[in-house]
Amino acid sequence: MTAPTAPTAPAPAGLTTGALARRLGVSPTTIRSWERRYGIGPAHRAPGRHRRWEPEDVAVLEEMCRLTARGVNPAEAARTALAAGSGPGSGSDSGSGSGPERSTARTGTASGGNTLPVGTVRPECRGLARAAVRLDAPEVARILRRSVDELGAVVAWTEVMTPALRAAGRKWVAEGERYVEVEHLLSWHVAAALRRVADRPEPLPGPAVLLAGMPSELHALPLEALAAALAERGLPFRMFGPAMPPEALLEAVRRTGPPAVLLWSQVTRTADRALVERVVRTAWGPQGARTQPVVLVAGPGWAGPRRPPGTLRPRDLATAVDHLEALLR
Known part of the structure; x- marks a missing residue:
């Protein structure tokens, strides 16, 4: 034995x-x-x-x-x-x-690592960064909802969401795959909070501006923030999202006849100037009364002294909303 x-x-x-x-x-x-x-x-x-x-x-x-x-x-x-x-x-x-x-x-079992260095920011941003690192989805959603409701979409995006998103991006670039889950969780909830404002049960009256990302552009959150800000002001828009194919973009302009088109580019390699010039020249309406849109190029991808001819380049979200409101009013 x-x-x-x-x-x-x-x-x-x-x-x-x-x-x-x-x-x-x-x-x-x-x-x-x-x-x-x-x-x-x-x-x-x-x-x-x-x-x-x-x-x-x-x-x-x-x-x-x-x-x-x-x-x-x-x-x-x-x-x-x-x-x-x-x-x-x-x-x-x-x-x-x-x-x-x-x-x-x-x-939850994933830890998400230490802290996200967000610098000198609003308390809401610090709380958001801490909740994101904990992968505390309910708290992330609560902070984002309250920020949008109390501060408005422009301030919430500029002073709460963007610093946290940038910190998450810097962290996973520096640390490797370890922090990707934090950025994904945060991005999803940011989009959900903005979409909650932008989605309207009834269409807004009047001609709508067209919002789209350039054909190779995959970043959609800045467009979501712009849509939410326009909805807050009662301004009509059509959102086509990121990576809009060239011919589809031109056809959408011809079919909807927007007073303005805003095209987003996050990085210079997605900023297709030739396509923008085609959008600028796109016209609609009966012969003798044809109209062309005002085109705004937005985002860091359009940085530099020379913007595509015939376009406006708003420096930030608030300026873009003001430009579009002026064109619609």
């Missing part, structure tokens, strides 16, 4: 402080500071071992991150998070008061 083997020690459960910091998008020092000042710490500690954060502990810290991102001071955020969750001394089980939003964030 074979002698029984000695039982192996069970693997330690829970997250280390470093792993938890990466998941939440904060520094380990911040977590230790919160634990020391506000009593937000692991409910169970084994003597002689590193701290291990169980799911209920993580849920409390996730709520702490959400509240501080919304502008709640840390002391009040800690009291609220402990009362709502299952932190030390709360007297509740791990499921009480969690709700669908917390459950979604707690069960």
Whole structure:
């Protein structure tokens, strides 16, 4: 008979402080500071071992991150998070008061890395970047909805969405594939928040401007932001999205007779000047009363002193909206 083997020690459960910091998008020092000042710490500690954060502990810290991102001071955020969750001394089980939003964030396993360096930005942008790193989809959606509703599409795009998107792009370029999931999550929710404003149940009256990306241009979010800003002002538009084929673009201009056409290019290689000149020359209407559109070229792809002849080049989203409103009014 074979002698029984000695039982192996069970693997330690829970997250280390470093792993938890990466998941939440904060520094380990911040977590230790919160634990020391506000009593937000692991409910169970084994003597002689590193701290291990169980799911209920993580849920409390996730709520702490959400509240501080919304502008709640840390002391009040800690009291609220402990009362709502299952932190030390709360007297509740791990499921009480969690709700669908917390459950979604707690069960996710991808960490997303450390923080997104967004620089000096609005608090909403900092909160958005932290939520994106945590892959906290409900919080990302909430921040974006509130930003658009309270600030308007132009300010929300310029001061909240764009800095966070740029930081996510810089991060995954520097770190490799590790941060692609953060950018994808953020981009999808940005598009959803903008589309929520741009989609109207009833068509807006009057002639509509035409919005499209150049044939090789795959970036659509700036066009989504422009559509949302136009919808806020009650200005009609037709959105054709990115990568509009040349002949389809020209045919759309001929068929719809827009007073203005805005063409987006994110990088210089997608800025097709010859095609823009063809759009400028495209006319419609009866003989003797034919009309041509005003063409706006927008985006970094058109940078440089020489823009296509017969076009306008707005410097930013707000200017583009003002130009289009003036043409429509």
